[in-house]
Amino acid sequence: MEIRAKESGGRLTLYFSGELDHHAAKEVMRRAEDLLDRYMPLDCTLELSGLSFMDSSGVAVILRLYKRLLNTGGRIWLENPQEQPLRVLDISGIERLVKITTTAKERGR
């Protein structure tokens, strides 16, 4: 699991790639928190097109990042999840809190 960061105009984009499970979660959380501390963004986008797998441990990571940004008055978005992560995100109901946008093709169902 890897995270790359890009910042422009107060907006931070974190590019997730690889597999986000319990094994990867701790390191991802540490790395993402470091980046949030460094850039202090208002808006943060998690770009997920490179994320090939995610389970409930990944949902927990996203929820924690959401809460963290909420505390500093910021917001978080999810962008371009692949099919498998999207199915997990759908079941989790996280979309009530965190917006998911797909720029590629229409969301199936």
Next chain:
Amino acid sequence: MNSRNYIKIELPSRSVNEGIARAAIACFAAQLDPTLEELGDIKTAVSEAVTNAIVHAYPDSIGRICLRGRIMTSGELEISVRDWGKGMEDVEKARTPLFTTGGPERSGMGFTIMESFMDKLRVRSKPGKGTTVVMRRTLEKRRED
């Protein structure tokens, strides 16, 4: 024997084995010619069950996990994950969506995901003895044998 083929793997409860368990079952399931979506569902369910054994069954030690995949004569895929760890007092309660005994690192969704991504889910558990999770999924028939 009521299975056409099976695989049985023993793993220590180290988190690095979560990905290995997913890959092993995906490899085994490949002989049923699953769709990408089916494969994603199966890997997710395995990941949840194995992670539970690592996180909840053996919270402060390394224990034994037995992962089994079976192809039933009916063509159904069965996956079981067994541990000899902590066990659960109340399985029904544990299966309730959002129920968790974990902290902020857990969301209480594991069983809900296993239930919705697989056709059947059976959980047997005894405090102090361990837990067995058995899941089944019928894969859509796409070609004749």
